[in-house]
Amino acid sequence: MQDFIKINANDNVAVALRPIPEGTTLNVAGTEVTTIEDIPQGHKFVIKEIKKGDPVIKYGFRIGFAQADIAVGGWAHTHNVKTALGELLSYSYHPEGHKDVEPTEPAFFEGYMRENGKVGVRNEVWIIPTVGCVNSIARAIEATARLSKPEGVDEVVAFTHPYGCSQTTEDQENTRKVLADLINHPNAGAVLVLGLGCENSRIEIMKDYINAISPINEDRIKFLQVQDVEDEQDVAAGMMEELMAYAATFKREKVNAKELIVGMKCGGSDGLSGITANPTVGRFSDILVSKGGTTILTEVPEMFGAETILMDRCANEQLFDKTVCLINDFKNYFIKNGQEIYENPSPGNKDGGITTLEDKSLGCTQKSGSSLVKGVLSYAEQVKEKGLNLLSAPGNDLVASTALASSGAQLILFTTGRGTPFACPVPTVKIATNSRLAGKKTNWIDFNAGRIVSDDLDMDEAAKELFQLVLDVASGKKVKAEIAGFHDLAIFKQGVTL
DSSP states (O other): OOSEEOOSTTOSEEEESSOBOTTOEEEETTEEEEOSSOBOTTOEEESSOBOTTOEEEETTEEEEEESSOBOTTOEESTTTEEOOOOSSOOOOOOOTTOOOOOOOOOOEEEEEEOTTSOEESOOEEEEEESSGGGHHHHHHHHHHHHTTOOTTOOOEEEOOOSOSSSOOHHHHHHHHHHHHHHHTOTTEEEEEEEEOSSSTTOHHHHHHHHHHHSOOOTTTEEEEEGGGSSOHHHHHHHHHHHHHHHHTTOOOEEEEGGGOEEEEEEOSOOTTTTTTHHHHHHHHHHHHHHTTOEEEEOOGGGTTTTHHHHHTTBSSHHHHHHHHHHHHHHHHHHHHTTOOTTOOSOHHHHHTTOOSHHHHHHHHGGGGTTSOEEEEEOTTOOOOSSEEEEEOOOSOHHHHHHHHHHTTOSEEEEEESSOOOOOOSSOEEEEESSHHHHHHOTTTOSEETTHHHHSOOOHHHHHHHHHHHHHHHHTTOOOHHHHTTOOOOOOOOOSOOO
16 A cells, blocks of 8 residues: 555645654655654645745645645645635636547446336336425325335335425525426336425426426326325325336336436545545546446536636537536625635545645546536536536535436435435445545445555556446445435525525
8 A cells, every 4th residue: 555645746745645654754756755743644745845825736736825834744734725716717718638538339237218218227116295394294105105015116215305385586496496307307117296285386386397307197197285185195095006006017128328327426525535536436437428428527616626627628618608607606606695605625524634625626526537528507407418517506415416316317426535324316326535434334335446545456447346336236236325225305495485
């Protein structure tokens, strides 16, 4: 196992791949560097003297300015490095030197072909409330239906949420769009839409949003407005029997991997995220795109400071302009709500070795690989273009992952250095950045990218392993969160609550 990594030839810091005690002498690119204090795993130490006000360089990019002189061998972190980012910025398009990945031979998985041409990787029956007032009823229907779940139906899931009423304008619109997206999601073989009857987003309104995506199939989608019936549990039981019977008619069949849509997200990042897990996901993204598939990168605030890397990879100037709006619109959202644009990283990120938002963002964007950006999506917008897409959503794990599912992702790759048990509406593959986490939380972690450091695993081999795992999950292999029975839904709340 290596002691450290210098990521880019131009860097003036290196990253400890294991805890390095004070007084350790290291050979860094032919120069001896002796640590003058303990350096925790994932944290940075200085390899060229940095004066106060000088840029701190990692990944070949500035991640902030030194707030004091930092001697060679010294620890560079939040106590002596500060973000260099400003507010709204102007950008220019520089696509020179960027090209898309070359096509490769096709790959296949066993999926569910739906009547509208979409492909699912699960055959579940979902119960989706139009309003939070009926959440308890949804859970009761779920519990009853599971007792008679037929063979061929993977799971029955009630996706509860607190919204659907007392919302206005864009906030209300977002809720309606997300719910309609999920009702049409191909991982659901059938759906019961459960309404109350007096909410803003009543069933008759929701039908317009559902139909706008795909015409309503009355065998696949049934509607129950509970104020209209005497015994909603009894009526729901009959509907669920019909929905489960319909879903059970679908069988897995061989499907080209070009039909896969995979979301990419990170959470609880540490100093190894941008060295192990995130670049492995980036190479996975390139593999899938090379086979005609689709990936979606989100969490816009964690693109701040690395956004020009994505902008210059836009396939055309129109997409560049949309990416500029993606970034600046999110900054305006922060400003409108009186928040610091760069109030990031989180305490857990800092504990893991991430110092500034630039540091976090440069690691985060590693998940995008090297392919060209082919689509830029607003929140709750369905993906249309194959290849790499960017999606507007916040950094919050549950909200961003739900947004990826809403836009069409059939499964999600989630990298983490701290660990998390959460799930979302689609299978969520947890990828550890370090082997300590993978060994400690075997009930959470599906893939250990930390082996790149601990076992000297070649990153290309890791990406190939991850690609095969995705094919396996798409073909029915359950991820750890599914085994635990976890399913979560979180909608991006904006504006006032009436």
